Amino acid sequence: MKKIGLFIEFKDDEIKPANDGMVTMAQGDGHELFALVVNADAAACRERLSAYGVSAVVDITAGGGAWHPDGWADAVVQAMNACGIETLMGLTSPQGRDLLPRIAAVLDAPLVMDCVGVDLDRNVARTTQYSGKAMAEIQLTGRHHIYGIRAGAVSPAPRAAAAEVHAFSAVEPTASGIEVLSTRPGEAGTVDLAEADIIIAGGRGMKSGENFKLLQDCARAMGAAVGASRVAVDEGWVPYTFQVGQTGSKVNPKVYIACGISGSVQHFAGMKSSEMIIAVNKDPGAAIIGKCDYYIVGDLFEIIPEVTRALGAAG
Numbered sequence: 104m105k106k107i108g109l110f111i112e113f114k115d116d117e118i119k120p121a122n123d124g125m126v127t128m129a130q131g132d133g134h135e136l137f138a139l140v141v142n143a144d145a146a147a148c149r150e151r152l153s154a155y156g157v158s159a160v161v162d163i164t165a166g167g168g169a170w171h172p173d174g175w176a177d178a179v180v181q182a183m184n185a186c187g188i189e190t191l192m193g194l195t196s197p198q199g200r201d202l203l204p205r206i207a208a209v210l211d212a213p214l215v216m217d218c219v220g221v222d223l224d225r226n227v228a229r230t231t232q233y234s235g236k237a238m239a240e241i242q243l244t245g246r247h248h249i250y251g252i253r254a255g256a257v258s259p260a261p262r263a264a265a266a267e268v269h270a271f272s273a274v275e276p277t278a279s280g281i282e283v284l285s286t287r288p289g290e291a292g293t294v295d296l297a298e299a300d301i302i303i304a305g306g307r308g309m310k311s312g313e314n315f316k317l318l319q320d321c322a323r324a325m326g327a328a329v330g331a332s333r334v335a336v337d338e339g340w341v342p343y344t345f346q347v348g349q350t351g352s353k354v355n356p357k358v359y360i361a362c363g364i365s366g367s368v369q370h371f372a373g374m375k376s377s378e379m380i381i382a383v384n385k386d387p388g389a390a391i392i393g394k395c396d397y398y399i400v401g402d403l404f405e406i407i408p409e410v411t412r413a414l415g416a417a418g
């Protein structure tokens with residue numbers, strides 16, 4: 104039996120739902136699950152984590168306040184060492200992409216991001232390769248192993264345990280090359296891309312950053328998150344955190360609505376596991392039309408406001 108550390112992420116002071124799937128992935132074969140909670144109310148999430156099989160919540164107090172990538176990485180490593188944890192799982196989220204490689208560097212450990220499965224007994228990670236065309240099984244060696252888990256890769260399955268909360272105060276690291284000047288959280292109440300059941304995404308067809316407001320209004324009306332193609336990000340219309348695809352987020356929503364997106368292989372690499380894909384495109388010959396479940400051929404600037412109006416009327 105191994106001790107498995109699980110780095111728990113929060114949004115608006117609540118545990119992100121994507122943690123539940125990650126904890127579920129760690130449940131197999133009776134390993135001892137330690138939730139690592141940094142500078143958050145660990146006692147308040149004890150019950151939720153217990154419901155998914157966590158047996159210990161490590162309440163880590165770290166320097167750096169709300170977020171400091173170096174300080175937090177160091178604090179997590181200290182807590183892992185104190186608890187005898189050699190395997191760590193976290194989410195392949197914007198925060199996970201910043202934190203997990205730093206932890207791997209401190210521990211000189213192998214790291215596999217974007218895992219869709221892990222075999223914790225054999226230290227093997229499963230992840231997609233070549234824009235999703237192949238599945239790789241990657242053997243991790245050495246003493247410590249770090250896995251970044253794709254949100255939504257596993258459906259949460261409760262397994263009751265009785266977690267105890269253990270306080271841990273990390274010693275502040277002496278030096279960091281990073282000074283966090285300010286932290287600007289995303290708009291409260293919005294849905295995270297990686298965790299959304301519905302995503303409405305825009306590409307070059309959106310024509311400007313201001314026009315993404317059309318998607319944001321529609322997303323609000325249907326409880327969706329907003330995504331984007333790389334073109335929209337490269338043009339500076341939306342931040343990188345919106346990007347879906349080979350070099351962006353890999354998402355698994357129930358419904359993915361692609362507006363003004365042609366359907367390149369690189370974009371599909373990030374969203375092809377969506378349960379249903381809907382395309383809005385004025386070109387009936389666009390690649391996405393042949394690869395989606397439903398499509399509307401037409402001008403998104405007419406169609407999207409109409410959908411928002413209809414949803415508003417229905418709500």
Ligand SMILES: Cc1cc2nc3c(=O)[nH]c(=O)nc-3n(C[C@H](O)[C@H](O)[C@H](O)COP(=O)(O)OP(=O)(O)OC[C@H]3O[C@@H](n4cnc5c(N)ncnc54)[C@H](O)[C@@H]3O)c2cc1C
Pocket residue numbers: 305306307308309331332333334335346347348349350351362363364365366367368369370373383384385386389401402403404
């Ligand atoms: C190594 C590498 C990695 C990459 N990684 C990614 C990645 O992670 N994600 C990603 O998305 N791309 C990625 N790309 C880029 C990718 O190859 C494409 O260039 C990109 O996906 C195209 O974006 P798009 O569909 O928005 O633009 P386009 O291909 O230009 O398509 C725009 C579409 O909008 C439609 N349109 C225009 N106006 C309207 C309108 N008014 N109403 C309705 N439809 C309209 C057009 O008919 C067209 O189909 C990568 C490329 C490389 C080489």
